[in-house]
């Protein structure tokens with residue numbers, strides 16, 4: 001595995017994991033990935049890095065809990081399922097992180113919280129205190145209040161962009177987005193089997209955007225388009241984002257070692 005010259009070693013790290021990495025296509029929870037993620041982030045925190053986890057999965061876990069195979073159509077029902085799932089999601093993470101003696105703290109966000117200076121300041125204070133205490137803040141959108149991200153048809157508001165918002169707001173050096181795909185491909189690999197991975201992107205050009213398609217799974221939302229919007233925000237803030245496959249979260253160790261894994265988005 002080659003190393004990448006553009007990569008700068010971070011002190012403060014945000015990791016976002018998507019539903020497609022946490023839930024198997026048959027709707028079962030991917031406990032292996034959850035446990036390995038808890039282990040990896042605990043080990044990284046233990047070596048002195050400040051770590052924040054942005055996790056999707058409330059809806060997917062809720063559907064699994066309720067033995068449902070697809071999202072209900074009514075928004076209030078989706079919100080109820082996400083409320084059930086968020087609880088279970090945190091319960092699993094709490095238990096897994098506890099087995100590595102790692103404290104976590106939940107932060108549920110809506111976009112307006114970050115729009116208003118006072119509420120933004122309060123949230124940032126909470127992040128700072130959790131990090132000072134050596135805890136890992138675990139973030140998701142507050143789905144009972146905010147509905148943008150739960151509707152497949154809306155493009156604004158999703159955890160990819162939320163993670164970029166968090167990463168830039170807390171001045172993280174690196175955002176790692178873990179998905180069910182090895183990185184950005186030059187075309188949607190589900191429809192173009194010969195598509196190639198792109199190791200480095202310094203600017204989200206029209207050509208890059210045109211290569212992106214929607215989600216490949218029934219539980220994920222946004223697909224590559226929302227990841228590119230996140231990358232744009234991160235690049236413009238002068239920070240770095242790596243998109244990599246979350247199947248084995250230990251890939252985070254390789255990324256932090258500067259190995260050429262997935263796609264690095266950063267200024268040249």
Ligand SMILES: Nc1ncnc2c1ncn2[C@@H]1O[C@H](COP(=O)(O)OP(=O)(O)O)[C@@H](O)[C@H]1O
Nearest residue numbers: 018019020179185188213215216220221223224
């Ligand atoms: N150019 C592209 N490169 C990589 N993946 C793409 C591209 N265009 C569309 N995709 C799709 O985006 C999916 C990842 O997005 P999504 O299903 O929303 O995952 P997550 O749940 O991790 O947010 C991939 O599995 C793939 O099907």
Ligand SMILES: N[C@@H](CCC(=O)OP(=O)(O)O)C(=O)O
Nearest residue numbers: 018019056057058059159221
């Ligand atoms: N708040 C939602 C997140 C939806 C979302 O952005 O999902 P994903 O595209 O899998 O990151 C949930 O927890 O289900």
